[in-house]
Amino acid sequence: MGSDESVLLCADLDGVRTLTLNRPHHKNAIDAELWAALQQTLRATAEDRGVRAVVVTGAGGDFCSGADISTPDNRHPTYRMRDLTEVALALHELPMPSVAKVRGVAVGAGWNLALGCDFVVATAQARFSQIFPRRGLSPDLGGSWLLPKIVGLQQAKRLALLGDTIDGEQALAMNLVTWLHPDDELDGVVDDLARRLAAGPPVALAQTKALLNEGADRTLREALAGEARAQGINFATADAPEAFAAFAEKRQPRFTGRWTVTRPPVRSADRPDNEGRTDA
Numbered sequence: 001m002g003s004d005e006s007v008l009l010c011a012d013l014d015g016v017r018t019l020t021l022n023r024p025h026h027k028n029a030i031d032a033e034l035w036a037a038l039q040q041t042l043r044a045t046a047e048d049r050g051v052r053a054v055v056v057t058g059a060g061g062d063f064c065s066g067a068d069i070s071t072p073d074n075r076h077p078t079y080r081m082r083d084l085t086e087v088a089l090a091l092h093e094l095p096m097p098s099v100a101k102v103r104g105v106a107v108g109a110g111w112n113l114a115l116g117c118d119f120v121v122a123t124a125q126a127r128f129s130q131i132f133p134r135r136g137l138s139p140d141l142g143g144s145w146l147l148p149k150i151v152g153l154q155q156a157k158r159l160a161l162l163g164d165t166i167d168g169e170q171a172l173a174m175n176l177v178t179w180l181h182p183d184d185e186l187d188g189v190v191d192d193l194a195r196r197l198a199a200g201p202p203v204a205l206a207q208t209k210a211l212l213n214e215g216a217d218r219t220l221r222e223a224l225a226g227e228a229r230a231q232g233i234n235f236a237t238a239d240a241p242e243a244f245a246a247f248a249e250k251r252q253p254r255f256t257g258r259w260t261v262t263r264p265p266v267r268s269a270d271r272p273d274n275e276g277r278t279d280a
Helices: 032-046 077-092 109-115 143-151 153-162 168-173 183-198 202-215 220-235 239-249
Strands: 008-013 016-021 053-058 098-102 105-107 119-122 127-129 165-167
Touching: 008 032, 016 032, 016 183, 032 077, 053 183, 077 109, 098 109, 098 183, 105 109, 109 143, 119 168, 119 183, 143 153, 165 168, 202 220, 202 239, 220 239
Parallel strands: 016 053, 053 098, 098 119, 105 127
Antiparallel strands: 008 016, 127 165
16 A cells, blocks of 8 residues: 555555554654654544554664654644644544554654554564653653553653663563564564454454543443443444354354344335425
8 A cells, every 4th residue: 555665654464454654764753744644544544444453563673763853844833743643543543453563662752652552562672762851842642641551650750751761671561562572573473463353353342442441531330331332332243143153163253343233124105205204
């Protein structure tokens, strides 16, 4: 879905969409063109029923060195920040699971882009930093919301106020990385994970992801009400009966997300005339 000259490469395989930040000579720093491409592609991906899982990674051995501050951008900061806001929301609101595959550096907005994914798979040699204080800035791309939820308030302040660089082992110990793997195994591990996610029940996974994302800001009563609504949606798909049948038949389920609720046929007498009236 993009040439090697594109700032964002997009490839689909067996329900998995891989988005590759493609500015390797700038360690995949995100400029205005790449912000726009990310926003457009993430929004389009959310509406694409053929996509069951998303992988976000970087070209050339690095994930992302953050927003590109070397490229002149004379727009008012309000408009520049709007680009970041829309990307963060589009990533967070993806209905399908997302995986960040991290090699090299993931700093500033680049690290928060990875944290915005549902899973982060990295190498021990990866380097992470909330570099903002060293740039005279404060966190963006959702970092101020994500970090306290993942590591707690005190550790979030440590990372955001000092801007220290940590490696993959330290990130794993703080739950900022889901799994660590050697560099030569990383691609295979992420491919396997993405295939497992893509084979899952798409509607149920979307409901689960939304419940978990929203749950931290809800009371127990609100969370239980949300769970009840989600299960009603899940039971209206073919996936729950398929899972039960597969269990009974000792086979792997084949999930489609197909909606099984059918509308009764409309009788001719019930069809509205040109003025909106029916014979009933």
